[in-house]
Amino acid sequence: MSRNGGGSRVRGPNSALTEFLRERGIDALAIRNRYEQTQQRQQDENGITEEDGVVTVSSSANRRRSGATEAVVTPSARQKKKSKKKRDQDDEDDEFILDRISRPKPGQIEFCAECQNRFTVTAYSKAARTGEGLLCHSCGSKYAQEEKQQKKTQISSRKKRKSVAAALLDRQDVMVPKLQDVCIKLIAKYIDDVDVLGDIGEFNLDKIARILSRNRSLRDNTVKLFLTPAIKSLRFWDCSNLCSDSFKLIASFCPQLESLTLSMCGQMTDGVVDYYAEKLTDLHSISFNGAFLIRNPCWINFFNIRGSQLIKISIANTLRFDRSALQALVNNCPDLEELSFSRVGNLTADDLVLLLKLPKLTSLELSYMKEALTDDTIIEILKLVGHQLVSLNLDDCETLSDRVLLEGIRPYCGKLQTLSLGLGESFSNEALASLFRDWDVNNGLINVNLMRCTNIGDEGIQALIEHSAKTLVILNLNSVYPLTDSTIHLLAASDCEFLSQLDIGFIHCVGDREVEMLSERCPSLQLIEAYGNIRITEVAKIKHGVRLIGRQSDTI
């Protein structure tokens, strides 16, 4: 509540409470100062008047209660806490009430507590620091500066807390920003005025492209900035504003492309893909997410022409990819090593059998395609390529049963390092335990995702920990509800040297103690995601360098 002392300033509408307080002359700052003054005085007199203090406690109990209801109308919570704390020291309350009662009404003539001059009391006259009177206008405005300073520091410390909390959510450390990042942000902001990006290195180019994608400013006029003839790899994460001609530009300007990643490419048409098939002769790696306009014949044509050189294919979010397209893929890409289908809705279980014709697969993803997944198909695929498979992602696999774990993964996946079985609600605790217990063919998993595998419990996860503790880097146990703290304790106690990212969201048993243990015992830990863990409070002491995200107490 900043007052500018003396009242001819125009003021906007205020709440009823503010008006009430101002009328009565109740000033939060004055109350606090008065309290602090009397605290000081009390501490000095404490030795002498201890007995008196005891007497005053009992006798003024009544007065205190009545006073508390009317007088302690302080706006800030901090003050309320302070007044609760000092319930034992009632001298202050007494004085406070007396003051309130005896405060002179506006219009009366008073003597200033400091300079002893006469002045007329107004609703805005400030109370003296000593609590024993009011100040005239000039003395009151002396303190206005100080009060402003105090407010400023309050605001700045609040901003600081906010920025630290916000940065936490962004998973960034709040550090001094690098000059490169400052420049990149500026360029991204003024991108429409930029003519040519010049020689700034591929890494920075990629960074700018990423920022532009985030700002949705990757458009027809800005995309040209990234197309230089020599580049071999291009990644655009948000192509929603690019028209089909711009997509074609990519191929005309960068014919030497070997790896192309286009996400959110909804405007890409058949003509574009045909053009790519024609021009991009060095292409070996493609990733198209959201190319829903591309029809089957177009896919078939593309694979017919370029299939033989493709090593990595990733297609996501399209319904126009069915058996015929898959057949063309399988027939033309015998050397394919990495295949990823995500939300390719029109493939069925029978179609996926065709994948058995890809003997060189080292990485397979069939995520969010649960209708197409069956135990038998997956087991057959694993029988064929399991021994060389490094990464397996079957997110959203509730249609799969324990058989996949025990008859598919366990016997064949010796080289597996990344395993993602998110939303595997049909997997049972015992089966997971049997998978990992004494799984000697496999040397240890690096990246494991078991989010929302709600039927797994302690036995399964403990078997996983015993198997892969020495190799785990990323572990996601989000929503694995049945876990108890014995598993978390085991995790902390298992010397997980390389564990750096851990997601333990919505696991009820995880509280402050568990999180402290984890941050202490896992030397490489950098990130703990703890959304929905209501038992973690701001008290938890996290080792420096470990970021804990998602605590309820981290408010912005």
Place this chain on the structure above:
Amino acid sequence: MSQGDSSADSEYVLLVSSDGYEYSILRKAAMVSGTLQRMFEGAGLESQSKRVDLKDINGILLEKVCEYLYYNLKHQNNPGNIPEFDVPPEMALELLVASDFLDV
């Protein structure tokens, strides 16, 4: 350019731009830049002469870079509530190239 100072805190180094402007800054500030750090701590000519000739960076850019080095030094230990570092947009591209070279 103060030399021969035993305390590392007041040691200065010289950065020379392509058009001959010379900027004398604290050694500590120069160390914010990875490239400059390597230059001054390595076995090369620069570490002895305490002087670097930056033939690709002109005077105006170099001045901005020095400004940033001090800004970084000043706020290193104060996370949260760091004031923004202003850069005129016309300078942004060239400054990016320079800062990329200087690893800063």
